[in-house]
Amino acid sequence: MTPSPARLRADAISAGYDNATILDGLSIDVLDGSFTVIVGPNACGKSTLLRALTRLLPATDGHVLLDGRAIASYRPKEIARELGLLPQSSIAPDAITVADLVARGRYPHQGVLRRWSPEDEAAVAAAMAATEITDLSGRRVDALSGGQRQRVWVAMALAQQASILLLDEPTTFLDIAHQIDLMELFTDLHRTGTTIVAVLHDLNQASRYATHLVAMKDGHIVAQGEPAAVVTADLVEEVFGLPCVVYPDPVTGTPAVAPIGRARVPSPTAGATR
Amino acid sequence: MSVDFGAAHVVVRRGGLSARLHLRTLVACLALTAALAAAAIVALSLGDLPLSPAEVVTALFGADDGFAGTVVREWRLPRTTAAVLFGLALGVSGAVLQTLTANPLASPDVVGISSGSYAGGLVVIVLLGGGFTATAMGSLIGGLATAIAVYLLAYRRGVQGFRLIIVGIGLGAMLSALSTYLLLRARVEVAMTATAWGAGSLTPVGWPQLLPAAAVIAAALILLVVLSRPLHQLELGDDASHALGVAVERSRLALLVCAVALTAVVTAAAGPIAFVSLAAPQIARRLTGGAGISLAAAGLVGALLLTVSDTVAQHALPVPFPVGVVTVVIGGCYLVWLLVREARRTA
Incomplete structure (x- = not known):
């Protein structure tokens, strides 16, 4: 087998909910080191694709491969060390502080006895520094603004130290300034070597930040490539x-x-x- | 680099072992343990033969071979051990369910699991005439079946907390009706035993009932030491916990089974004891002040509550009452307050 430039790829996958098939035989290579942005109208299957790529939604047919191995055969923590996901909706437990929440991102690296290693501490500190929330670290998450809170969730995903990060509409509820702020942050992450896959609604932002743009419609990829060629x-x-x-x-x-x-x-x- | 968590933490690292403990939770647990020890000693000292705390301690450590030793070790200790152990089990069980559902009302006694366990046990006693093990199995199956039924009936693209409570209360009421029906059909002496059991009392608990119950509780608690990490991770929502490497469905099922087993085994041995699993986790949460409910703190509060309630039930009232009556009276008020608060928040 020739080495693929994509550690994460979907090979003719089908996926959906209940009886509705949303993806039907879709294939995609997530190019290593790319900032891939998936765009498409509502209900085109872009979030479903993201969920299928992280095994959140198991593919009913075909395979999602990570390093040449079907992700269905990985243990949950094993995948979580390689693939990070920022879901659309997460719940911050009552009264949790910023650092406490970011530390939850270390779960896949921890065990029953190894609950807070020096590496955990360093990763949490680095994730908070990268997202510029170190000053907030002792604050309660429920007292933060929407933009700050989203940064905390990003920091949690960073603390996971996965080399591929998937983002499901990460800027949806933010004002334009915070959207750009966050997109710049993702760009910085991308520059430091993280492969990023994001589902976005804003075509202008997608074109501006993506190195690889994927346009989807009705569960199929219509076009993909450099934004200048696609849009x-x-x-x-x-x-x-x-x-x-x-x-x-x-x-x-x-x-x-x-x-x-x-x-x-x-x-x-x-x-x-x- | 050290991280500011907004509250003092103690970091323990030795060999392959490392942990970060919320200081206030740690202090609360130590204080609760001390209070529990004191309450247990008081409970052991009261009775027809009043003893001093010093005499109790001497008797406990086997240095007294006289009558006081027999009274403490043979007569009173099983009951006090049961109060501590069952309170611990109920507190932890409630904490697990409340955390899983993110709802302070979702305790096994409110969502019908206690009623299901009781009905399950009754079926065995009345229809099959079973002994303790069979009754315990009946309770366990009844509790689990109720939990699954509540879960499925409340399920609509995920389980939303308040619907779970309403469905649980409804199903619990139906199961209580079933229990009443079973009692009416039973022979008088069976019905009397079953009714006494149904009030929730530690009186009939001796070592023979306590040991198997203790084994089940110990097994569930050991499992929960492992499962507490996925449990707290599940607080972040299914998607986030999945993305962080939690086997969501498997963990949730294992946690549910543990919580139900803890309640069911207590119900099997002592009958349904209300309020403890409802209140203990919330009291613990206020004591520890951290994010989420500490299972250890909830268990210790539960143990303290049940030990004190049983002491009150036995000694403070003119006639000894089943402890379930005492906890129901306190719990009823607390439940009304919680329901009102929850309804306001949801509205």
Whole structure:
């Protein structure tokens, strides 16, 4: 077998809930060292794919492979040391402090006797430093703002020290400043060698931060590649059913999307590529 | 690099062993242990032959071969041991269920598991005329079946806390009705024994009932030492705990079985004792002040509550009452308060 550039890959997987099949024979390689962003309309199966990749939702057919081995054959803690996931909804126990919550991320490295090793302590401190929440460490999580709280959850996932981190709509409930803040943080993580897979809604942010963009519709991958190659007006219309103009982001030059909306004509001065 | 957790912690590291203990929880557990020892000594000293605490301690350590030694070791010790051990079991059982469901009302006595255990035991006594082991098995099966039924009936894309409570209270009421029906069908002497058992009393508990119960409790507690880590991880929600390497469904099932076994074995030996598993975890949570419920603290509070309640039931009232009556009276008030608070919060 030739070594794959992707430690994590899905091979013709099907997955769904109850009787509804959402993914049907989907294959994807998560390129090592990439910042992969998955976009697509609601209910296109992007979250389902993320869940299938982490075994949160077992594939009914096909395999998800990690280092060439089906993830179904791993022990739960073994996977958790390699694959981190920031789910859409997590619950902070009452009265828990920031450091306490971040320390929960060390679970896959701990055992009945080994509950708080020096490595655990160093990992928690490093995760809080990377997310700039060291100052908050003794505060109660329920007293934090939404943006701070999301950073705490990210820190928990970082303390896990997985080399591949999956993020399910990590910026959804945040204001624009906190969204950018968090995306920059993920970019820093990506630069330090973590492979990142994120499901995002905002196409402009996806194009700006992704090294590899995956567009999904109805449980299938419609297009993937560099954002500049993937995000075109035709593709956005095909995937989202949204007529739009794609123009270069004035800051980064990456593709940006301006929806046309009802009864509006694109201005010829906008540098349209439609 | 040392991490600020917002509250004092004690870090223990020796060889392959390492742990981080919340200081206030540690202190609370030590204080509770001391209080429990004192309560147990008081319980052992009271009775027709009043003894001083010093005499009790002497008798306990076998230095008294006289009458006082016999009274303490043979007559009173089984009952006090039962109070401590059963209180411990009930407190831990409640803490596990309340943590699993993230709801302070979800204790085995409220969600019908005690009623299920009682009904299960009654079926064995009335229909099969079983002895202690068979009754205990009946209680265990009854408790487990009730837990599973409540879980399934309350399940709608996950189990939401309040629905679980309502379903549990409903099912518990139906099972109580079944128990009453069984008692009406039973022969008088069987019904009388069963009724006395149903009030929840430590009076009939001697070493022969205590030892098998102690074995089950010990086994469940040892398992819980291992399972307490996934239990607290489950507080983060299913997705997050799964992502952190918890075998979610398997852990939850094992925890549920442990919690039910702890309640069922106590019910089998002493009848349904209400309130302890409901209140102990919440009292422990307020004492320790940390995140989540410490199983050790909840167990110790439970042991203290039951030991004190049993002492009150035996000695403070003009006529000795079953301890279940005392705990029900206190627990009823507490339950009303909790329900009101919970209903306000949900509304």
